[in-house]
Amino acid sequence: MEGNFFEALKLLGVGLSTVFVVLLLIIAFGNLLIKAVNRFAPEEEKPVKAVADNTPLAIEPGVQQAIDLAVQQLTGGKGRAVKIQRL
Amino acid sequence: MNEVSIFEKIYDMTALGALIDQPQxxxxxxxxxxLLYLGIKKGYEPLLLIPIAFGVLIANFPGGDMGVVSPDGQGMxxxxGEMKNIYEMSLPEIAHDLGIMNFLYYALIKSGxxxxxxxxxxxxxxxxGPMLRNLKLAIFGAGAQFGIFAVLLVACNFFDMKEAASLAIIGGADGPTAIFTTIKLAPHMLGPIAIAAYSYMALVPVIVPLVVKLTCSKKELMINMKEQDKLYPSKTEFxxxxxxxIIFPIATTTVVAIIVPSAVPLVGMLMFGNLIKEVGSSTSRIFDAASNAIMNSATIFLGLCVxxxxxVDAFLNWQTIGxxxxxxxxxxFSIFGGIMLxxxxxxxxxxxxxxxxxxxxLSAVPMASRVANDIALKYDPRNHVLNYCMSSNVSGVIGSAVAAGILIAFLG
Incomplete structure (x- = not known):
């Protein structure tokens, strides 16, 4: 049993140190990889796509009045234009 | 055939006689x-506890031939009615003479x-990703392997070294690692070790807060990682x-394979699975197979066989309590080791x-991280530590596999 204890003690030292060494190596290699990838394979910047502008445009008062009149005429006075958008 | 002998035959056919003789x-x-209750109703690791529990049930019906036999030291x-060396029997012989569960066990589990x-x-x-973004924190995956080696020191006084190492690997909080190590070092202890490993993993929400409460102050638990990042920003950019x-799993496998080759079956396969995930659409079919069909099938057979x-003979003894x-x-001790580091x-x-x-x-990904995040939020509702915890949590998987490799290399 005493022999077992010393073997376990040896394993505690060797085992924990090895786990530390392996993870430290992984951290070191990881850092190297990050630098290498940044240097040799940086991701190409994707061109930003122009996004269609859906914000309502300012409509001239005369045009808006004409549209309102047309809608009123078409719907017999029941409908009204809520949103006017240039396509 | 008279009526009495018919009833005797029916009685002999049932398991009742054996149950009366051996009420254990x-x-x-x-x-x-x-275990079925805990898995089904309480939701404790149901994917494994339910197959394991059902395996326990069907293995213990006398005459059912579904229990895995425990060979003696010589494999007999x-x-x-006669003694045979199981390692000299072919798989069809095992299936024929000892039943399909022994066939599955020796083909799938004992083979590793x-x-x-x-x-x-x-x-x-x-x-x-979280580990790569917080690479330094990966070192805590090593500190949390302390429990494995600390308990080995204690357990070697009660068990032989191989058995003690199989018991100690439970501290890695990784079910497959515990099973793999036990298969290699002390296969006769596989059942109780697997049950203990998965039960404690299911109890992470209880054990982690308990150890944290005993060892950490409120001030320490309120350390806000994001504020620390703002105070001392990282120079690393991605x-x-x-x-x-994609490169990381390849590099990690290479490093581990050179330092601890006996850990390659675990770390190598872990990294292979990760690689096929990260490669993307060109490997999506095998990624899907690895993460669904193959893993699910393996989980079923692992659980049932374990x-x-x-x-009765293998489980009801003092060794199991130990x-x-x-x-x-x-x-x-593993949680304590990580905290101390x-x-x-x-x-x-x-x-x-x-x-x-x-x-x-410790491993137990991602439950340990979620539990830690909940604890941090309790002390400071703005302190989200999940991503930081995932770094040490994932490195703990590698750490426990390496620890297993070391134990197998030294004692196997």
């Missing part, structure tokens, strides 16, 4: 029902096949994370680390 079977049924098992297969699936479901994630090793107690100690780190570093990140250095 009832304890095994109670255990199986308890009783077969139809299933734990690495499950590791492949785990790798396919793991994201190393220009191509997807390429990095459960079937828990026969495993349950030792496993708890190993688990607790974080505290030591804080002594020397300007940029402080919340000790919860040390506590999650």
């Amino acid at each position: 079977f009832l304890i095994m049924y109670a255990l199986a029902f308890l 098992v009783p077969v139809n 096949l299933l734990p690495p297969i499950i590791f492949m699936g785990v790798g396919a479901l793991t994201d190393f 220009k191509n994370m997807s390429a990095l994630k 459960g079937a090793t828990m026969t 495993i349950v107690a030792g496993g708890f100690l190993a688990f607790g 974080a505290k030591i780190y804080n002594l020397f570093s300007k940029k402080k680390v919340n000790p919860l990140i040390g506590a999650t250095g």
Whole structure:
């Protein structure tokens, strides 16, 4: 049993140190990889796509009045234009 | 044939006679029902506890031939009244003479096949991104292996070295690693060790807060990682994370394979699973197979076979109580080891680390991280530590696999 204890003690030292060494190596290699990838394979910047502008445009008062009149005429006075958008 | 002999034959056909002769079977049924309850009703690791529990149940019906036989030191098992060396029997012979569960056990478990297969699936479901973003924190995955080696020191006084190492690996908080190590070192202890490992993993929400409460102050638990990042910003920038994630599993496998080759079955398969995930659409079919069909099938057979090793003779003994107690100690010491490493780190570093990140250095991904995050939020509702914990948590998987490799290399 005493022999077992010393073997376990040896394993505690060797085992924990090895786990530390392996993870430290992984951290070191990881850092190297990050630098290498940044240097040799940086991701190409994707061109930003122009996004269609859906914000309502300012409509001239005369045009808006004409549209309102047309809608009123078409719907017999029941409908009204809520949103006017240039396509 | 008279009526009495017909009834005698029917009685002999049933398991009733054997159950009356050996009422210990009832304890095994109670255990199986308890595990089924915990898995189904309480939701404790249901994917594994339910197959294990059902394996326990079907293995303990006398005459059912579904229990895995335990060979003696020379590999001898009783077969139809004579002793045979099971390692000299072919698989069809095992299936014919000892039943299909022994066939499955010797083909899939004793051969060491299933734990690495499950590791492949785990790798396919793991994201190393948080670890790469907080690479320094990965070191806490080493501190949390302390429990494995600390309990080995205690357990070697009660068990032989191989058995003690199999018990101690429970501290790695990784089911497949515990099973793989036990298969290699002490296969006769597989059932209780697997049960203890998965039970304690299911109890992470209880054990982690308990150890944290005993070892950490409120001030330490309030260390806000994001504020630390603002105070001491990292100089590392990531220009191509997807390429990095592809190269990382290849590099890690190479490093581990050179230092601890005996850990390759686990780490290699873990990293292979991760690689096919990260490569993307060109490997999506095998990624899907690894993370779903193969892993799920492996989980079913692993659970059933492990459960079937828990026969009356193999389970109801003092050794099992030792495993349950030792496993708890190993688990607790691992969390303690991670916390202590974080505290030591804080002594020397300007940029402080919340000790919860040390506590999650044991595997049990991602439950340990979620539990740690909940604890941090309790002390400071703005302190989200999940991503930081995932770094040490994922490195803990590698750490425990390396620890297993060391134990197998030294004692196997």
